[in-house]
Amino acid sequence: MSNGVLIVGEVVDGALHPTVRQLVNAADRVADASEVTLCLAVGGSFDDGCLEGVSVGEVILLEHPDAISDEGGGVYSLLTELACDAMERVWPSVVLVAKTDAGSVISARIAARFDAGLASDCIDLALNSEGRVAVTRPVHGGSAMAVYEFSGDGLQVVSVRPGAFEPAPASADMPEVERVDVSGIGVEAGVPVLVETVLEEGEGIPLEQADVVVSGGRGLGGPEPFDNLRELCGLLNAALGASRAACDAGWIDHSHQVGLTGKSISPTTYITVGISGASQHMAGCSSARNIVAIDKDREANIFSHARYGVVGDWAKVLPAFTAAVAELD
Incomplete structure (x- = not known):
C-alpha cells in the first residue's frame, strides 16, 4: 500500500x-x-x-x-x-x-x-x-x-x-x-479541556478482555436468573454478558450488552443462556472461538453458530452444568 x-x-x-x-x-x-x-x-x-x-x-x-x-x-x-x-x-x-x-x-x-x-x-x-x-x-x-x-x-x-x-x-x-x-507542542487557548474522568464501576472482568464470557438473554425471563450466571462466572473466572433484549428490559445494565450496539468480544469460550442468536448479537461475538449455547428452542439461530449446544430449559440445564464445574474446581 x-x-x-x-x-x-x-x-x-x-x-x-x-x-x-x-x-x-x-x-x-x-x-x-x-x-x-x-x-x-x-x-x-x-x-x-x-x-x-x-x-x-x-x-x-x-x-x-x-x-x-x-x-x-x-x-x-x-x-x-x-x-x-x-x-x-x-x-x-x-x-x-x-x-x-x-x-x-x-x-x-x-x-x-x-x-x-x-x-x-x-x-x-x-x-x-x-x-x-x-x-x-x-x-x-x-x-x-x-x-x-x-x-x-x-x-x-x-x-x-x-x-x-x-x-x-x-x-x-x-x-x-x-x-x-515533542514537548514544545501545546494546545491553543480556548480549546475544550478535560475537567474530570469518572470511571464506570464495572462488574467483574471487562467483557473485552475476558477469555470466557457467560451471557444471558430474554429466554431467562427476568433479572433474578442473572444471579445464577454470576455464580457460574465466578467458577469459570468469566465475564458476565447479556443480549440487547435483556438489557432493554432492565434486567441488567447496558454495560454488559454484547452485539452491534453493545460490545464486541473475542473470548476463547462464549456460553450463552436463553439467547436466540439474532444477527445483531452474533455480530458482537463473531470472533469467539467456541460458542456453547443453551436454549429451549431447537430452531434458534444460535445453534447454527455453536460448537456445542444443549436444547432444554435453562433452569434445569444450568444448575447441573454449574454443579459439574464446581466439582472440577
Whole structure:
C-alpha cells in the first residue's frame, strides 16, 4: 500500500492499551507489517520493552510531559496535536484509531484537519480492487451491516470498534523504535479541556478482555436468573454478558450488552443462556472461538453458530452444568 498505515495507539498507566494489538491485527488486513507505523504519545519514563512482539515496521514514541495527564490539560486536544505531528512525519494513506473515548475525538479531528473521509465504529476492513479501504460497520441502529469504500485518492481515517479484532499474534522481533521529543507542542487557548474522568464501576472482568464470557438473554425471563450466571462466572473466572433484549428490559445494565450496539468480544469460550442468536448479537461475538449455547428452542439461530449446544430449559440445564464445574474446581 502506498505510504502505508499509521496506527494512533493509546497508552494507559505506562502500558499499551489492549486495543493497540487489535489495531495491529486490523492493519494486517490492508498492509504488510513493514508498511505499518505505530505512534504513541508517552511520558518520558515509558518503557519500550512492552513493544516487544508488536508486529509493525516502526514505532514512533512522541514524548511529552503532559501526554499522561488527564487533569486540566486538554488531554484530547494535546493527543490530537501529537497525532497530527506523527501524520506529518509519515504521511500515511490510512490512519487507524480505536473507537475509545479518546480515539473517537482524535479520529474525527484528524479527519477534519486533513480534509479526509472518516469511517467510524468499523468491525472489519479490507482492500478493494483499486487498493482503497473497504470497511464494514453497523447501520440502522445495529439491525444490519453495510460495506463502505473510500472514494478518490485522499487520506482514509478509520476508527475500529474495540474487540472487533483479536490481538495480533506476537512477532519474534522487536520493532524499530524512534523517540521524538515533542514537548514544545501545546494546545491553543480556548480549546475544550478535560475537567474530570469518572470511571464506570464495572462488574467483574471487562467483557473485552475476558477469555470466557457467560451471557444471558430474554429466554431467562427476568433479572433474578442473572444471579445464577454470576455464580457460574465466578467458577469459570468469566465475564458476565447479556443480549440487547435483556438489557432493554432492565434486567441488567447496558454495560454488559454484547452485539452491534453493545460490545464486541473475542473470548476463547462464549456460553450463552436463553439467547436466540439474532444477527445483531452474533455480530458482537463473531470472533469467539467456541460458542456453547443453551436454549429451549431447537430452531434458534444460535445453534447454527455453536460448537456445542444443549436444547432444554435453562433452569434445569444450568444448575447441573454449574454443579459439574464446581466439582472440577
